[in-house]
Amino acid sequence: MSEFVITGGYVLAPDMKLKRADVAVGSGIITQVGECQSAEQTIDAKNCIVMPGLINAHTHTPMTLLRGACENLMFEQWQKCIWNKEAKITPSDVHLGSLLACVEMIKTGTTSFADVYIHMDRAASAIKKSGLRGVLGWGVIEGFGEPLREKLAHRRAFVRQYNNAADGRITTMYAPHSPSTCSMEALGLLSRMSEEDNVLVTTHLLETRKEAETLKKDNCHLQCLKDAGLLSGRLLAAHSVWANDEDIKILSQHGVSVAHNPISNMKLSVGTAPVTAMLREHVNVCLGTDGAAPGGSLDMFASMRTAALLRRDRGQDTHLQDILKMATVNGAAALGLLAGQIKKGFLADIILVDMKKPHLTGHDPLSALVYSATGADVKTSMVGGEVLMEDYQIKKIDEENVIERVQKWIDDFNCWSFRELPVK
Ligand SMILES: [Zn+2]
CATH class of the missing domain: 3.20.20.140 (Metal-dependent hydrolases)
Structure with a gap:
């Protein structure tokens, strides 16, 4: 029984070709790729490449x-x-x-x-x-x-x-x-x-x-x-x-x-x-x-x-x-992970890359993934079926708080270590 289905996207298949398919996920693994029965929950992958994390x-x-x-x-x-x-x-x-x-x-x-x-x-x-x-x-x-x-x-x-x-x-x-x-x-x-x-x-x-x-x-x-x-x-x-x-x-x-x-x-x-x-x-x-x-x-x-x-x-x-x-x-x-492929039975470690961007509009989506995309084009991310980022919003960590704490740490670190001898 799938818990949710990723619908409407293009899947990067194990042969590294793009195919129109839905992806069903249940109990942390991919349960089906292709025509999937509707589930209670869906994740809309329109304009996205659905690929392994x-x-x-x-x-x-x-x-x-x-x-x-x-x-x-x-x-x-x-x-x-x-x-x-x-x-x-x-x-x-x-x-x-x-x-x-x-x-x-x-x-x-x-x-x-x-x-x-x-x-x-x-x-x-x-x-x-x-x-x-x-x-x-x-x-x-x-x-x-x-x-x-x-x-x-x-x-x-x-x-x-x-x-x-x-x-x-x-x-x-x-x-x-x-x-x-x-x-x-x-x-x-x-x-x-x-x-x-x-x-x-x-x-x-x-x-x-x-x-x-x-x-x-x-x-x-x-x-x-x-x-x-x-x-x-x-x-x-x-x-x-x-x-x-x-x-x-x-x-x-x-x-x-x-x-x-x-x-x-x-x-x-x-x-x-x-x-x-x-x-x-x-x-x-x-x-x-x-x-x-x-x-x-x-x-x-x-x-x-x-x-x-x-x-x-x-x-x-x-x-x-x-x-x-x-x-x-x-x-x-x-x-040693059963991951890295959008395939039935594999871990549902999946990302959605938002292709409706000016720099990703072109002749060949695979070329766009390699030569044109950046990490900032990743819209949604999941590990073992748990959604960690949806529509660019991180869910489990307070991003702003972590950035502020690290910047403060760096400022303090430089403050008390500025007397170090320079490295020769
Ligand atoms: Zn290293």
């Missing part, structure tokens, strides 16, 4: 607090600047920053995301409140005075406590920061823990040339991950900008997913990921924004457009369907 495969939600904080720096200086500021971030700050990220994601059409940061129990409470779906990892960087075994025991407690929280909307994963900030011992232990707890692992991989050269000198870029047992379908590797042809073959052979973050990579001048080669080798490439500090925004439409433009800039064939799949189907596969 976008899946952000790599972000750090609390980093909304640091948006614009360390600009115009090369990667190593940027990382130093950010880590310096992050050292002062408290658990309640994480909650606030994550809440703002949730507002931004709902308003720009993201329904699921992979999120890694610190104090993730506080991020979890923000995500629970928002109604979004998140896969959360509490990052692991070795050192900082905490013995490894204690650190990993703490991460395991988080993984076990929060997996399947918020009626299953929150799941968890292990998150070694990168092979260059974690020892072989840590990587091996995390691999075993992820297998025992049957959860994903995510890590930054080959993001910068310097990291790639250092790891390759020690023959430890992919070999260390392989020796640790991490190269598998459970691994989601962010960036992989400096993966060479041989690396790409290895990633493919082991079923590793790659989260491509084109805007962050451009903004931090780290290079361009070899996405065309990865797709040729059938690597599951999905799309992310990275945090709002390195990426500027959490708008997945901006990520889609930039990913497409980067390939066009190199004269490469760029199929609109590939780009749309990266942001939906492939993201769902990487995160």
Whole structure:
């Protein structure tokens, strides 16, 4: 029995073609696509594309607090600047920053995301409140005075406590920061823990040339991950900008997913990921924004457009369907979600994109989605059949209040930290 029917729209079908169809939703899942019997409630999708909610495969939600904080720096200086500021971030700050990220994601059409940061129990409470779906990892960087075994025991407690929280909307994963900030011992232990707890692992991989050269000198870029047992379908590797042809073959052979973050990579001048080669080798490439500090925004439409433009800039064939799949189907596969497609039996994580706009009027609606739309064109958004935004109005969070609180936090933060020495 469907609880409501989305009527009158054009559905982006699993084959990435548009079809005139209604979508019925019941008990949080899509119960029918096509001619649907009328339900008590309907959502009018006239002039809209009804598509799967976008899946952000790599972000750090609390980093909304640091948006614009360390600009115009090369990667190593940027990382130093950010880590310096992050050292002062408290658990309640994480909650606030994550809440703002949730507002931004709902308003720009993201329904699921992979999120890694610190104090993730506080991020979890923000995500629970928002109604979004998140896969959360509490990052692991070795050192900082905490013995490894204690650190990993703490991460395991988080993984076990929060997996399947918020009626299953929150799941968890292990998150070694990168092979260059974690020892072989840590990587091996995390691999075993992820297998025992049957959860994903995510890590930054080959993001910068310097990291790639250092790891390759020690023959430890992919070999260390392989020796640790991490190269598998459970691994989601962010960036992989400096993966060479041989690396790409290895990633493919082991079923590793790659989260491509084109805007962050451009903004931090780290290079361009070899996405065309990865797709040729059938690597599951999905799309992310990275945090709002390195990426500027959490708008997945901006990520889609930039990913497409980067390939066009190199004269490469760029199929609109590939780009749309990266942001939906492939993201769902990487995160192990039965989502990312408007299909009977799939989670009702759905967005309505309002196409009756001057900049979306044209020959090809799919081209408009990739090259012309922005997150601000998302009119309605739902997760598991729960409507989080209807007709541009967010329902579960007081948007204005969150924006004001974050701006005040930023003003206070700059006030008491202005005496910091500048980063050299
Ligand atoms: Zn990242």
